[in-house]
Amino acid sequence: MMILLFWLMALGLFAVATHxxxxxxxxxxxxxxxxxxxxxxxxxxxxxxxxxxxxxAQLVSPVWLKNxxxxxxxxxxxxxxxxxxxxxxxxxxxxxxxxxFVVPFACGLATAFWLLPPQxxxxxxxxxxxxxxxxxxxLYLYLHHxxxxxxATRRLVQTAILIDLACWSLFxxxxxxLHLGSLLLPLAGACVPLLLRLVGLRQPLLYSGxxxxxxxxxxxxxxxxxxxxxxxxxxxxxxKVPLRLPLNIAWMQGLQTYLAIPLxxxxxxxxxxxxxxxxxxxxxxxxxxxxxxxxxxxxxNWLGLGWATTSFAGASRWRESVLLNIRGxxxxxxxxxxxxxxxxxxxxxxxxxxxxxxxxxxxxxxGFHRIPSLAVPARSSRANS
Numbered sequence: 001m002m003i004l005l006f007w008l009m010a011l012g013l014f015a016v017a018t019h020x021x022x023x024x025x026x027x028x029x030x031x032x033x034x035x036x037x038x039x040x041x042x043x044x045x046x047x048x049x050x051x052x053x054x055x056x057a058q059l060v061s062p063v064w065l066k067n068x069x070x071x072x073x074x075x076x077x078x079x080x081x082x083x084x085x086x087x088x089x090x091x092x093x094x095x096x097x098x099x100x101f102v103v104p105f106a107c108g109l110a111t112a113f114w115l116l117p118p119q120x121x122x123x124x125x126x127x128x129x130x131x132x133x134x135x136x137x138x139l140y141l142y143l144h145h146x147x148x149x150x151x152a153t154r155r156l157v158q159t160a161i162l163i164d165l166a167c168w169s170l171f172x173x174x175x176x177x178l179h180l181g182s183l184l185l186p187l188a189g190a191c192v193p194l195l196l197r198l199v200g201l202r203q204p205l206l207y208s209g210x211x212x213x214x215x216x217x218x219x220x221x222x223x224x225x226x227x228x229x230x231x232x233x234x235x236x237x238x239x240k241v242p243l244r245l246p247l248n249i250a251w252m253q254g255l256q257t258y259l260a261i262p263l264x265x266x267x268x269x270x271x272x273x274x275x276x277x278x279x280x281x282x283x284x285x286x287x288x289x290x291x292x293x294x295x296x297x298x299x300x301n302w303l304g305l306g307w308a309t310t311s312f313a314g315a316s317r318w319r320e321s322v323l324l325n326i327r328g329x330x331x332x333x334x335x336x337x338x339x340x341x342x343x344x345x346x347x348x349x350x351x352x353x354x355x356x357x358x359x360x361x362x363x364x365x366x367g368f369h370r371i372p373s374l375a376v377p378a379r380s381s382r383a384n385s
Contacts, residue, residue, distance in 0.1 A: 002052055003059055007266070013039065014262035027145035028257050029138055030364045033328070036265040037357045044270060056270040066220065069267055072260035073225070073333065074215035076137050079252050081161075081229050082243045092311075093155050096304035097162035100324055103300030104131040107292055115288050116348070122174050123343045129167040130331060130338075130352050131293040132300075134160040135360065137261075138328030142363055152311035156323060159304075161230070164330055168226040186224040189214045190231025197239055207236055208244040222337055261329070268332035271339065272350045280347040289351040294359050297325045322366045327356035 014032055017039070021031025048054050060066070108131030112124035139160050143153040176183030192214065193207055201207075211232050218225035236243060245252055281289075301321035311320070335353055338344045344352075 002054060003062060003065075006048065006052070006054065006059060007065065010040070010266045011259065011262050013043075014266075015258055018257060026364075027142070029141045029145065029261065029328075030361070032261055032265060033138075033357060033361055033364075036269050037361065040266060040269045041272065044272075048270075056272065059270045060267055065267075069263055070216045070220040072255075072263045073219045074212050075246075075252070076256055076260040076264070076329070077225060077229055078212050078215050079245065079256070081136075081233055082245065090155055090158055092308040093158040093162060095308040096155075096159045096301070096324070097166070099303040099307065100134070100159065100297070100300040101132045101163045101166050103303065104293060104296040105129065107131055107296035111288055111292055115285055120343070122178070123338075125174050126171065126334075126338050126343055127348070127352075129171055130334060131296060132163060133167050133327060133331050133334060134163045134297075134324055135326045135328035135330035136160045136164055137330065138360055139323060139326045141256075141261075142323060142326065149312050152315060155311050156320065159324065164226055165230060167334075168224050172224045172227060182223065186218060186227040187231065189218060189223070189228040191235060193232060193235040193239055193241065202241070204242050204244050207241050208246070211236070211243065212246055219333075222340065264329050264332060268336055268353060271336070272346075272353060280345070281351060286351060289348070290355050290358070293352070293355050294325060294362070297359070298322070301325060319363075319366055322362050325362060326360050328360040331356040 014035060017031045017035040018028045021028065021034075044056065048059075105128045108128035109124060111131070112119070112127040116124075116127070136157060140153075140157050142148075143156060148156075172183045172186065192210060196207060196210070211229070214228055214232065215225055217223075218228045233243065247255070298321050301324040302317065305317045305320055305324075310317075332353065335344070335349055335356075339346070339349045
């Protein structure tokens, strides 16, 4: 009962933070990240752990909660992939993605091997990937809420998809070298549309329902949901089957803002044990893990954006570099996976979680934090969702 009460209270706090943020012109994701970064840790430290005698592990242990988390993740990722996936790959996105991935990945590997205690090679690989990852969902929400030009939005989000696909694919290959099923099962899930067509089923609603169901299953069983989702949609596009969202746009936006995003953020934050994390890292390691991922990612983004053509007249290379440094939900999901598989320590989890939240709030510092006062009428209703 206490666990259910906590989660109802957490969702209520996010709703209040979103409402107050709107009063000050903040887009919802900024208000939610501010609460996740500062409010939830204080709540856990001063009230929940000492007063309610509940630990983070207990708060995320119920089966119903894990199922709800998987559903929220599937709705969020599925909706975003359905908006931005495109068979016409933008060459400029590839030019941006290559340095944006390679530079921080190399920096992360060097940090893992030279600054961190000895660990398995797959854990060092995971650190490199965490340095490189870009959050597809939060980047999309930022760009969507500030009415960024549609073509530029597509390019940046497609860049994020390429980076995340590279990260998850490399991790999948690494796991596959140890456990072949962790690679083959997502690939098999991605090919389900071909099987449905083979048996003569052509209803778009069936394909779409199976798509979201597979995302839920993939996340629940810690499979590579990104490979499943992108591969599935590419197969649907090749078969010329349109994707049907399970709910209308207004309901999907409401679920994202008031359920999916708060749930995913809280699920990650409450697992942080600040005391043990801080005591197991020295000052050099802590500073490196907070600064190097952000600095190396900004450098890679800057190089990639300089290599590609300008997305639109007046586009700021610096601001787009900051936007592509967003970590957010993608990093939290990846960190949760690594922690549950014991591939990273709680200390590393805590520090990289903090780094990811700081990096995700940087666009707000750079001025991408307010709802536009003059939105295009066709999009204004969505901008306030």
